[in-house]
Amino acid sequence: MSAAIRADFETIAGWVKPGARVLDLGCGDGALLAFLRERRGVTGYGVEIDDERVIASVRNGVSVLQMDLEAGLSGFASDTFDHVILSQTLQAVRHTERLLAEMLRVGREGIVSFPNFGHWRVRLAIALGRMPVSRELPYQWYDTPNIHLFTLHDFEDFCASHGMRILERRVLSGGVPVARLPNLFAATAAYRFERAG
Amino acid sequence: MNARVAAPSTGGRSVGVVTPADLAFDTPLALKGGAVMPAYALRYETYGTLNAARSNAVLVCHALNASHHVAGVYADDPKNVGWWDNLIGPGRAVDTDRFFVIGVNNLGSCFGSTGPASIDPATGRPWGAAFPFVTVEDWVDTQARLATALGIERFAAVIGGSLGGMQALQWTLSYPDRVGHALIAAATPKLSAQNIAFNEVARRAITTDPDFHGGNYYEHGVVPGRGLRIARMLGHITYLSDDAMAEKFGRDLRADTFGRGLDVEFEIESYLRYQADKFAAYFDANTYLRITRALDWFDPAHAFDGDLSAALARARARFLVVSFTSDWRFSPARSREIVKALLDNRRDVSYAEVDAPHGHDAFLMDDARYHGVVRAWMDNIRP
Numbered sequence: 359m360s361a362a363i364r365a366d367f368e369t370i371a372g373w374v375k376p377g378a379r380v381l382d383l384g385c386g387d388g389a390l391l392a393f394l395r396e397r398r399g400v401t402g403y404g405v406e407i408d409d410e411r412v413i414a415s416v417r418n419g420v421s422v423l424q425m426d427l428e429a430g431l432s433g434f435a436s437d438t439f440d441h442v443i444l445s446q447t448l449q450a451v452r453h454t455e456r457l458l459a460e461m462l463r464v465g466r467e468g469i470v471s472f473p474n475f476g477h478w479r480v481r482l483a484i485a486l487g488r489m490p491v492s493r494e495l496p497y498q499w500y501d502t503p504n505i506h507l508f509t510l511h512d513f514e515d516f517c518a519s520h521g522m523r524i525l526e527r528r529v530l531s532g533g534v535p536v537a538r539l540p541n542l543f544a545a546t547a548a549y550r551f552e553r554a555g
Numbered sequence: 556m557n558a559r560v561a562a563p564s565t566g567g568r569s570v571g572v573v574t575p576a577d578l579a580f581d582t583p584l585a586l587k588g589g590a591v592m593p594a595y596a597l598r599y600e601t602y603g604t605l606n607a608a609r610s611n612a613v614l615v616c617h618a619l620n621a622s623h624h625v626a627g628v629y630a631d632d633p634k635n636v637g638w639w640d641n642l643i644g645p646g647r648a649v650d651t652d653r654f655f656v657i658g659v660n661n662l663g664s665c666f667g668s669t670g671p672a673s674i675d676p677a678t679g680r681p682w683g684a685a686f687p688f689v690t691v692e693d694w695v696d697t698q699a700r701l702a703t704a705l706g707i708e709r710f711a712a713v714i715g716g717s718l719g720g721m722q723a724l725q726w727t728l729s730y731p732d733r734v735g736h737a738l739i740a741a742a743t744p745k746l747s748a749q750n751i752a753f754n755e756v757a758r759r760a761i762t763t764d765p766d767f768h769g770g771n772y773y774e775h776g777v778v779p780g781r782g783l784r785i786a787r788m789l790g791h792i793t794y795l796s797d798d799a800m801a802e803k804f805g806r807d808l809r810a811d812t813f814g815r816g817l818d819v820e821f822e823i824e825s826y827l828r829y830q831a832d833k834f835a836a837y838f839d840a841n842t843y844l845r846i847t848r849a850l851d852w853f854d855p856a857h858a859f860d861g862d863l864s865a866a867l868a869r870a871r872a873r874f875l876v877v878s879f880t881s882d883w884r885f886s887p888a889r890s891r892e893i894v895k896a897l898l899d900n901r902r903d904v905s906y907a908e909v910d911a912p913h914g915h916d917a918f919l920m921d922d923a924r925y926h927g928v929v930r931a932w933m934d935n936i937r938p
Contacts, residue, residue: 379901413928416928423906438898
């Protein structure tokens with residue numbers, strides 16, 4: 359596990375209540391859920407579309423449901439989960455508004471983490487005329503799954519205009535917290551949020 | 556299209572030569588339909604070894620036309636390979652080096668367990684039309700009795716596809732404390748009107764065959780073979796996807812030119828007739844009527860005003876639900892109904908929707924994604 363992923367997992371584990379009911383969207387091989395189960399005694403499910411990752415999740419003892427996030431979360435009743443997690447996936451989602459709304463329908467709290475497109479290295483790469491390739495954004499422009507790249511400011515504006523109240527934010531660079539000018543110096547960010555009002 | 560080509564799963568071998576066994580039960584069995592079976596026998600096979608704690612038993616439930624012969628071959632019939640041999644064996648997804656696997660022929664079937672063709676001790680003649688209509692619940696009850704007789708209090712897993720998956724689901728409801736895990740493949744929580752309609756056409760084909768004799772054809776020395784053949788042809792169409800049929804047969808002709816008559820001209824016709832002849836030679840028409848009826852009646856939500864979530868509240872097992880994208884008989888949407896009801900009850904469930912081209916029959920096929928998820932799930936069962 360890379361330091362960045364480890365830091366992401368630690369952040370999320372710090373926000374999840376012991377014994378909570380958790381839904382992990384785009385759960386990959388189930389590593390985060392397995393981590394949260396061990397650290398926090400959570401129960402819940404992962405959602406994953408890829409065949410190999412579904413098998414890997416089952417092998418990791420994680421309850422996984424093979425379904426397409428883009429089709430919504432209609433398989434889940436409202437207010438079923440304490441936390442709905444979308445770790446390093448939001449930038450690859452097509453129906454962003456619908457999915458975030460669905461997260462706060464089925465869960466009390468949402469947690470998202472994502473690569474910050476406002477990071478200075480990203481800005482520098484673009485200023486120099488090239489799409490950025492970094493540890494957090496390891497793809498070439500032609501093979502990236504990321505279709506909705508955004509910055510910390512973008513996400514916070516989105517929350518404000520979509521009835522979402524941010525409860526907590528954690529901004530990191532190389533797994534280390536960023537103190538100043540996070541939209542410039544954070545490579546990744548994680549937010550905990552709920553329905554406003 | 557490469558992604559849809561089924562790669563065979565790796566590893567494992569067949570259990571080899573197997574021998575069926577029979578067990579007679581003389582405690583009367585009250586059936587859900589009201590009748591009582593005074594006595595009956597069940598034919599079964601086992602593979603692997605029951606451990607000292609008797610905790611590694613896996614029950615395999617069969618679908619419409621299958622039997623207790625789940626894996627391996629017979630010494631005197633080496634071409635008669637068990638119907639789930641590709642899944643079950645030493646080193647296979649259901650590993651008989653770890654699990655004690657039991658296949659049982661259902662009551663009312665025609666492969667050795669008591670059924671309509673058996674002799675009714677009360678009359679000394681074949682049961683025929685007098686054989687009761689059995690249900691999925693009845694089968695699960697008889698399987699539970701067999702388990703008890705074999706010294707198995709609790710199954711590590713109950714597994715099945717199609718109607719077999721419905722039995723696995725029923726197990727978690729009838730005996731929630733006796734089943735640790737349930738694999739439900741290509742199943743449905745209840746048949747649709749269309750499913751029942753297909754079954755009804757099949758049954759009418761049998762019951763209107765002049766050789767049916769109201770179900771008592773045994774004493775006339777005939778079988779309603781025409782009806783049974785048509786029933787099988789119809790059923791077979793629903794087991795395959797349009798794509799699979801197109802791929803396998805297309806519009807290929809048996810001869811170079813159209814005869815423009817009623818003889819077999821297309822390969823698909825030849826295939827269906829061949830399958831029908833084969834089926835009619837070994838399958839009992841009264842059994843076909845009863846098993847399709849059991850399918851029609853299966854509906855655990857019925858007693859809960861149609862609320863499947865309420866019906867599944869009793870279940871305690873850990874579930875793996877598998878569906879196949881090209882299955883139009885019991886489509887993925889039907890499996891998702893089961894998953895939804897289990898989620899509503901916060902049950903431990905994983906769900907795999909396998910993009911397989913074969914249609915309903917995909918649950919019998921060797922597909923790396925399907926067998927891979929079953930293997931991963933079975934490997935995590937600690938008997």
